[in-house]
Amino acid sequence: MPSVLFVCTGNVCRSPAAAAIFRHLLQQRRMAAGWHVGSAGTWATPGAPIHPLVQRVLKEMGMVDSRHRARLVSPQLMAQADLVLGVTRHHVEALRAEFPAHAERVHLLSTMAGHTFDIPDPANMTLREVRYIVAEIRDILEAGFDRIVQEATCRTHPSPR
DSSP states (O other): OOEEEEEESSSSSHHHHHHHHHHHHHHHTTOOTTOEEEEEESSOOTTOBOOHHHHHHHHHTTOOOTTOBOOBOOHHHHHHOSEEEESSHHHHHHHHHHOGGGGGGEEEGGGGGTOOOOOOOOTTSOHHHHHHHHHHHHHHHHHHHHHHHHHHHHOOOOOOO
């Protein structure tokens, strides 16, 4: 089962939005069966809900993820993921340093669409700015969908389950 883990800082804005959007894209392409799509944060407060403005924007886009609760990146999550996508270069650097055994699986999200840029944190932004950031994440995931699928499905590692 291919597994993708999206990572941001608090796991309440960017990474849960990316996970919800990627799940939606998989469903649209009738590929959702057999995939595990998750998110986590480098400095998350476990159990925190998704940011209300991000939740609102996802709902406007037809994607609701009211069950999301923040969680910290862990050795187990890293071991289970075939592909780990950080939303900023800082996240990628931190994940590669903390989990060197999984460094080859860690990439910057924007590189999946052929770019190299960080996605700003919308936590203290206006609704308009949050809409822009979530749309940017959607655009990256749409443009990089085939590469994400390829990267996640070409990895093989023993399942800890």
